[in-house]
Amino acid sequence: MTTTSVTPTRTTRRATAPGRVSRTRVPGRDGRIAHQERPRVRRNLSRVRREDILRIVGAVIAAVAATFWLTTQVLPLPGPIAFTVVAYALFLGFFVLLVSFDDNRVTVWDRVAAVVIHSAAAVLMLALVIVVVFTLMRGSEAVLHWNFWVEDLSLAGPLDPLTVGGMAHAAVGTLIMIGLSLAIAIPLGLLCAVFMAEFPSPFANIVRTVTEAMTALPSIVCGLFIYATYILVFGFDKSGFAASLAITIMILPIIIRSADVVLRLVPATLKEASLAMGSSHWRTIWHVVLPTSKSGLMTAIVLGTARGIGETSPVLLTAGYTTFFNLNPFSGPMVSLPFATFTLVKSPEPTQIARGFGAAAVLMVLVFVLFLVARIIGGKGAGVLSPRAAARARTASARAAARFDARAIVPVEPVETRPVATPPTLEERPNR
Numbered sequence: 001m002t003t004t005s006v007t008p009t010r011t012t013r014r015a016t017a018p019g020r021v022s023r024t025r026v027p028g029r030d031g032r033i034a035h036q037e038r039p040r041v042r043r044n045l046s047r048v049r050r051e052d053i054l055r056i057v058g059a060v061i062a063a064v065a066a067t068f069w070l071t072t073q074v075l076p077l078p079g080p081i082a083f084t085v086v087a088y089a090l091f092l093g094f095f096v097l098l099v100s101f102d103d104n105r106v107t108v109w110d111r112v113a114a115v116v117i118h119s120a121a122a123v124l125m126l127a128l129v130i131v132v133v134f135t136l137m138r139g140s141e142a143v144l145h146w147n148f149w150v151e152d153l154s155l156a157g158p159l160d161p162l163t164v165g166g167m168a169h170a171a172v173g174t175l176i177m178i179g180l181s182l183a184i185a186i187p188l189g190l191l192c193a194v195f196m197a198e199f200p201s202p203f204a205n206i207v208r209t210v211t212e213a214m215t216a217l218p219s220i221v222c223g224l225f226i227y228a229t230y231i232l233v234f235g236f237d238k239s240g241f242a243a244s245l246a247i248t249i250m251i252l253p254i255i256i257r258s259a260d261v262v263l264r265l266v267p268a269t270l271k272e273a274s275l276a277m278g279s280s281h282w283r284t285i286w287h288v289v290l291p292t293s294k295s296g297l298m299t300a301i302v303l304g305t306a307r308g309i310g311e312t313s314p315v316l317l318t319a320g321y322t323t324f325f326n327l328n329p330f331s332g333p334m335v336s337l338p339f340a341t342f343t344l345v346k347s348p349e350p351t352q353i354a355r356g357f358g359a360a361a362v363l364m365v366l367v368f369v370l371f372l373v374a375r376i377i378g379g380k381g382a383g384v385l386s387p388r389a390a391a392r393a394r395t396a397s398a399r400a401a402a403r404f405d406a407r408a409i410v411p412v413e414p415v416e417t418r419p420v421a422t423p424p425t426l427e428e429r430p431n432r
Contacts, residue, residue, distance in 0.1 A: 052111065055098040063091035088119070135360050142351075142358030149362075153323035158349045167359045169325045170340040171366065173240060176329050177319070177336055178309045180244035181251060186301060189255030193300075196256075197263035198285055208260065214253035222249040223314035231318065238320040240329030243336070246314035251304035258303055262296030263289060302374045309367060312338040337363040 067087040070077075077083045095115060099108045141162055142148050148166040156165025192211070196204045226246040230236055266289050274284040290297070320333025321343060337359050344356030 059095040139357030139361040193259035223317035240334035243319035258300030
């Protein structure tokens with residue numbers, strides 16, 4: 001009689017939902033079935049899956065349909081804003097319901113937070129697109145003429161067509177004003193930021209507090225201060241330089257505060273390594289701290305430029321208004337693009353309104369170009385060199401290597417040595 005032993009087969013049951021632990025049936029020594037737990041596999045919540053897109057589309061369709069039914073059959077909503085708010089609330093509810101069918105509570109909250117954040121980003125982007133498109137469409141009648149970019153308004157009256165006159169004088173005035181402001185604010189702002197970040201003291205804390213308070217200073221107050229001091233007290237006329245001083249007071253706290261935050265983010269290990277190599281504190285700041293934070297410092301300058309280039313009230317009080325070119329910022333009135341826009345759109349004439357929107361379009365193009373130049377100059381991170389900078393670094397490294405090699409092959413002069421007396425041996429020692 002022959003007996004055969006039967007070994008139970010291994011069967012696996014997969015988890016039907018995320019978060020559950022799959023178990024494997026493993027035969028024991030006595031033939032019984034033992035359950036062995038597998039390690040839990042974590043889902044990647046940052047990846048967008050096809051199921052998520054289908055859930056979002058389904059929730060949007062259901063929310064719009066439900067809101068339309070409520071508006072037409074149950075309770076009429078007062079306007080499109082109320083319709084959008086109700087539809088968005090229903091969309092979140094339907095989306096939570098769809099996600100909860102297959103996922104656990106943690107995944108549901110994660111997906112809802114991701115949808116809310118992306119919705120806020122989409123709303124901000126939509127608002128920006130609407131503002132830009134609206135401005136370009138209203139100003140396209142004037143912008144499409146070549147004379148708008150190269151002429152001023154000295155020969156153009158309110159009733160003249162758009163083929164006469166342009167905004168070149170306002171664009172030049174804006175560049176002169178913001179250039180003088182940056183020439184004053186960048187050195188002062190960076191020095192103040194380095195002082196607060198690298199030389200902590202009670203006085204530095206006071207300066208930081210004053211700087212943070214000045215970031216909320218209204219622009220009209222800056223214009224009134226320069227008007228009361230530079231124009232009334234000292235007796236100077238309204239000019240582009242006076243407007244530059246007012247803009248400098250506005251952008252200086254922004255540059256200082258942003259640069260201070262960036263400088264404090266530089267790793268302390270880099271500064272400690274420089275100091276350990278024998279560099280002084282100022283040499284460490286110049287060759288380690290500032291190059292490492294170059295991209296962040298350019299961002300701080302860009303933020304200050306964006307704040308100052310679009311201001312109207314300081315220019316209104318300090319620079320005056322003119323319709324012709326004035327390249328001297330210290331004499332005579334000088335107009336900027338924001339002030340020209342503010343003045344022209346108040347006119348009842350359609351041509352003047354079109355010129356005002358055209359000036360606003362030129363201002364947007366100018367800001368975009370300045371941002372692009374700033375990103376090109378300081379867009380690279382710490383340690384990322386351009387081809388020219390990499391070539392200079394290789395050349396400097398080769399010179400240093402050659403200098404070290406030249407020092408290594410210098411002949412060493414022989415040093416005169418004196419004979420060293422050897423101690424006597426045991427046989428040579430006198431017997432005592």
